[in-house]
Amino acid sequence: MSKKILMIVGDFGEDYEIMVPFQALQAVGHRVDAVCPKKAAGEMIATAIHDFEGDQTYSEKRGHNFALNASFDDVKAEQYDALVLPGGRAPEYLRLNPAVIGMVRYFFETKKPVAAICHGAQILAAAGVLEGRRCSAYPACAPEVELAKGQFVEIPVYEAVTDGNLVTAPAWPAHPTWIAQFLAVLGTKISG
Structure with missing residues (x-):
């Protein structure tokens, strides 16, 4: 059964972490509405490409323009089956938006599936939903996960962790x- 998934993005979110789940989730039959505060359907956000090139942290380059397909002001969390929070730099300011925080809390209060990757954990920490939860994120976000009373799970960069309805990497x-x-938590079955 097709699910309706909300993806909250913003300028300079990580290109792959927006584009890949947006496309992959649609490819298996789900509807994904990508929204950004203060922007409407058809408007663009700028993405950033983060790469791991042997430096002490990731490098950053300009990514693509990504077209939003829904308007932030029109969405209601209750209309969605799941939430996706990509990483990049966008979460550092998205977590300051009370409407974003309210939406995130709704998905946890209703125990609906949530997928967060990289710096998306900053939004989870700001929403106060990590207490007692296992959560992976970009290693620089570990202090925020722990300050939010979550258990930071240090895993290889190509792994993920599921804790109930929460899937992080x-x-x-x-x-x-x-x-x-995330597809397993959604109950998505793929037959070959």
């Missing part, structure tokens, strides 16, 4: 595992 190299675990 460190960064985009985990897409195959992260998306597969």
Whole structure:
């Protein structure tokens, strides 16, 4: 059965972490509405490409323009079956938006599936939904996960962790595992 999934994005969110789940979830039959505060359907956000090139942290390059397909002001969390929070730099300011925080809390209060990757954990921490939960994220977000009383799970960059309705991963190299675990939580069956 097709699910309706809300994806909250913003300028300079990580390109792969927006594009890949947006496309992959649609490819298996789900509807994904990508929204950004203060922007409407058809408007663009700028993405950033984060890469792991042997430096002490990721490098950042300009990514693609990503077209939003729904308007933030029109969405109601109750109309969705699941939530996706990509990483990149966008979460550092999206977590300051009370409407974003309210939406995130709704998905946890109703125990609906939530997938967050990389810096998406910053939004989870700000929403106060990590207490007692196992959560992976980009390693620089570990202090925020722990300050939010979550258990930071340090795993290889290509792995993911599921804790009940929450699926998290460190960064985009985990897409195959992260998306597969999220599909399992969604109850999506793929036959070959």
